[in-house]
Amino acid sequence: MTAESVFTYGAPALKFGSGASDEIGYDLSQYGVRRVLLITDADVAATGHPARVAEQIASYGMEVQVFDDVHIEPTDASLETAIAYANGTGPWDAFVAVGGGSAIDTAKAVNLLHTNPGELMDYINAPVGKARAPQNPLKPFVAVPTTTGTGSESTTICVLDVLAQKVKTGISHPRLRPTLAVVDPALTLSQPSGVTAACGMDILCHALESYTARSYDSYPRKTPEQRVPYCGANPIGDMWSEKAMTLLATAFRQAVHHGDDVGAREQMALAATFAGMGFGNAGVHIPHANAYPIAGRVRDFRPTGYPDDEPMVPHGMAVSLTAPEAFRWTFEASPERHLRAASLLAPDHAYDGPDALPNVLADLMRDIGIPNGIGAVGYGESDVDDLVEGTMKQQRLLATAPREVRPEDVAQILTRSLELW
Ligand SMILES: NC(=O)c1ccc[n+]([C@@H]2O[C@H](COP(=O)([O-])OP(=O)(O)OC[C@H]3O[C@@H](n4cnc5c(N)ncnc54)[C@H](O)[C@@H]3O)[C@@H](O)[C@H]2O)c1
Ligand SMILES: [Zn+2]
Numbered sequence: 001m002t003a004e005s006v007f008t009y010g011a012p013a014l015k016f017g018s019g020a021s022d023e024i025g026y027d028l029s030q031y032g033v034r035r036v037l038l039i040t041d042a043d044v045a046a047t048g049h050p051a052r053v054a055e056q057i058a059s060y061g062m063e064v065q066v067f068d069d070v071h072i073e074p075t076d077a078s079l080e081t082a083i084a085y086a087n088g089t090g091p092w093d094a095f096v097a098v099g100g101g102s103a104i105d106t107a108k109a110v111n112l113l114h115t116n117p118g119e120l121m122d123y124i125n126a127p128v129g130k131a132r133a134p135q136n137p138l139k140p141f142v143a144v145p146t147t148t149g150t151g152s153e154s155t156t157i158c159v160l161d162v163l164a165q166k167v168k169t170g171i172s173h174p175r176l177r178p179t180l181a182v183v184d185p186a187l188t189l190s191q192p193s194g195v196t197a198a199c200g201m202d203i204l205c206h207a208l209e210s211y212t213a214r215s216y217d218s219y220p221r222k223t224p225e226q227r228v229p230y231c232g233a234n235p236i237g238d239m240w241s242e243k244a245m246t247l248l249a250t251a252f253r254q255a256v257h258h259g260d261d262v263g264a265r266e267q268m269a270l271a272a273t274f275a276g277m278g279f280g281n282a283g284v285h286i287p288h289a290n291a292y293p294i295a296g297r298v299r300d301f302r303p304t305g306y307p308d309d310e311p312m313v314p315h316g317m318a319v320s321l322t323a324p325e326a327f328r329w330t331f332e333a334s335p336e337r338h339l340r341a342a343s344l345l346a347p348d349h350a351y352d353g354p355d356a357l358p359n360v361l362a363d364l365m366r367d368i369g370i371p372n373g374i375g376a377v378g379y380g381e382s383d384v385d386d387l388v389e390g391t392m393k394q395q396r397l398l399a400t401a402p403r404e405v406r407p408e409d410v411a412q413i414l415t416r417s418l419e420l421w
Helices: 020-029 042-046 049-058 076-089 101-115 195-210 235-257 264-281 286-296 315-320 321-332 333-343 356-365 383-393 407-416
Strands: 011-016 036-040 062-069 094-099 143-146 157-162 167-172 179-182
Touching: 011 264, 020 042, 020 049, 020 094, 020 179, 036 076, 036 101, 036 264, 042 049, 042 167, 042 315, 042 333, 049 062, 049 094, 062 076, 076 101, 101 157, 101 167, 167 286, 167 383, 179 264, 179 383, 195 264, 195 315, 195 321, 195 333, 195 356, 235 264, 235 333, 235 356, 286 315, 286 321, 286 383, 286 407, 321 333, 321 356, 321 407, 333 356, 356 383, 383 407
Parallel strands: 011 179, 036 062, 036 094, 094 143, 143 179
Antiparallel strands: 157 167
16 A cells, blocks of 8 residues: 555635624625625524624615525525525625534535535435535535634534434535635624533544544555545644644633633634634544434434424534543544643643543533533434444544544444433
């Protein structure tokens, strides 16, 4: 085998800081656009931020309409509704998303199907969909996150639930990446505490999973056409991940318990952006692979801070529930990275052995009100086989793990995650 010797890095243009969202009209005017569709969800719309951004865009002489019917954690059906709305009211010259990962991912799908032929299913990752690549360029797209979590404003992915198959999957292509990310921490102050906790665990797992991922140079050499946005752990991804963990160490508990602390909100927004830049190029592995069936097969769990019209295990919560046990299992692949992560997250202790990072994670999760394992969101021992089957379908993510992942390994991680402390 010829080993890989190349890694890649991609990121959108970025504007960061309090007040950054007051300049979007000017930013869009630089693209020479006339008709702009702003995409958001009902609860974010209720904060008033989307209307303010829309007004500001209109003040630059552009026509702007607001679509506020984004589904929290988008489904194929909800994306199709948004696409039908955009295509029925278009043509649009540009898109703006104001919201969490749900709004930003919805806008990615809308932009794709507004500019390219075919159906949503054509573009969804194989084997669920046909993994077709877009043939046409997409429209300018400004992503404005209101949560501190997903990093979707800098990534090439749109995550969705395919309802008929009860599976979460995605669309992934470099053209989906927003043109401009506008990260304004002032918009994140109104995040409910439960949302701050789940989204912050998403940041943490993005950083930890990309930091402990299989290294880019351990894969066989790719041809240029075979290159994917996720190339495995690499020096640039490592740098963003380490810095994200340092920020989380001081800001995370404070942002959950004192949501009006502007400094902590700013640090969380930076951490989310940094981790997005890291994992958006390196990739994520076991906790994210497990999160898909944990969220997809939910029965009746309803988290506080989220819409209560249907049961859900929010993305960041679903990811975090198996993280301590996943990192206990990956420890042997790179002990020094696991210990370094533990000391970045909780700097006041000395660390040794495979329990160190799981203990730091469990302490944090308990402090910020994350449920105590997958048992606490409704799963029992008899569900493990079903969940393993769902995880094993996420081969794209499992290929980024630092050890070969067999079904019995996933079963062990899930069983040990029924209760964490
Ligand atoms: N594309 C990517 O790179 C990527 C990465 C990770 C996760 N995701 C996806 O993103 C989605 C989750 O996104 P999320 O965690 O950012 O949350 P979200 O967009 O689902 O929002 C969570 C809840 O918080 C509310 N909310 C958001 N911002 C608020 C604010 N400032 N004030 C008050 N309420 C606010 C929303 O209305 C919603 O009820 C999932 O579908 C997940 O799979 C995508
Ligand atoms: Zn995530």
